Amino acid sequence: MNKHSMIYHILKPVKRITIVTRQLSNETMCNDTAIDYCANIVKQYDYENFMATLLMTKALRTPALVLRAFNVEVARVQDQTSDSHTAAFRLQFWHDTLKTIFQKDQTLKNVPANPIAQELFKVCVCYGLPKRQLEKLVTSRGELLRTKHFKTLEDVEKYAEDSVSPIYYLLLNLSNIANVHADHAASHLGKAQGIANILRSVRISNYHKMVTIPMDILMKYNVSQEDVLRGNDSENLRNVAFEVASRANSHLQKARRIEVPSNSTQIFLPAIAVDNYLLRLQKANFNVFDNSLLLLSPTLPFTLYYNRVLKKF
Structure with missing residues (x-):
């Protein structure tokens, strides 16, 4: 095989x-x-x-x-x-x-x-x-x-909380898990995944003429929306990606540090994929346009399965 x-x-x-x-x-x-x-x-x-x-x-x-x-x-x-x-x-x-x-x-x-x-x-x-x-x-x-845009990174966090975290709250509801620590982990994981998704979506912003990287971070590193829409990789844009990715990683690590009921760890398995993407982005030196980021990691299925067996995320 x-x-x-x-x-x-x-x-x-x-x-x-x-x-x-x-x-x-x-x-x-x-x-x-x-x-x-x-x-x-x-x-x-x-x-x-x-x-x-x-x-x-x-x-x-x-x-x-x-x-x-x-x-x-x-x-x-x-x-x-x-x-x-x-x-x-x-x-x-x-x-x-x-x-x-x-x-x-x-x-x-x-x-x-x-x-x-x-x-x-x-x-x-x-x-x-x-x-x-x-x-x-x-x-x-x-x-x-x-x-069609986010003013600040905090706005991105709120969007992630509203567009991703609810899935985890609903899955906890399906499992009859009413636990404040699990809810807290769901909130942080949703923010981590949502912020990572913003970085992943940069490549397709040309079609929608929409730049979802927050304006305050772009201005901080003197990167224009046009640079992003044109797919112009630069040291400044990599600094932007690093700062946004760092916020995602911060939420991911906070989620992982929370002690949750063992039967809820299966719900939080997508944390493995978020971590995998952030690591690959780091390996690409935070170039969000790197073609390697389009590929599914060959080790991800095994890592998911391994962590499922160990009841970790």
Whole structure:
């Protein structure tokens, strides 16, 4: 068995993933096709989180993939169109969908005929997920589409808290983990991952004409938005990346220093991928345009699996 086959063997998804922890009525029985759709969306557009999710316990894997698929769909809105009105319309669809899902005594037949929306309804019914955290995932993306930039690094942190941390809060809710330390770790990990995502998205800013690196850091090192849009690597831009990456790493280390319940460590496995990216960025001397950063680390699947076994993140 070669290296790539071994990786697939370790992380291959099961063909049928079902919610086994709670009894569902016929109306909310799991639809394998819809679940496969959710899994494929996450696999295609959020592969690192997909790998981490596959390593969760079987009972949590399906609802976690549904939540991840919902988050991917919302996050992809700005990637699917450069027209702000079209993007706003698509986000409004998800606002309306959440409103429908959380109406009292709602039934599946009233939920939009969208596989992610339908599966999200089932998960919300089964697990009693809080509407507020799901809404944050949509609202945060809408606010970024309106402002199109961040003034300060603190603004980036807030965006990360609103656009990434809610996923971890929701996963903790799925696991029935009500623990202030786990919540604290979720907050820091969400900020770390969100800030790292800002650095990772610099390469695609040309398409959207949007520079998400905070203005105060760009000004500090005398880097213009045009330099970023043109992909002009420079020592000053590397200093910008270093400062932003340092803030992400600070949150990551804070999350790891918090003692959390052992059954929550599987939820925080994406910390491994965040750390992996920051290390590779450091190895590239903080050149955010380095082509090596586009490649999946060949050791990441093994590192994820190893840490899952040790209940670490």
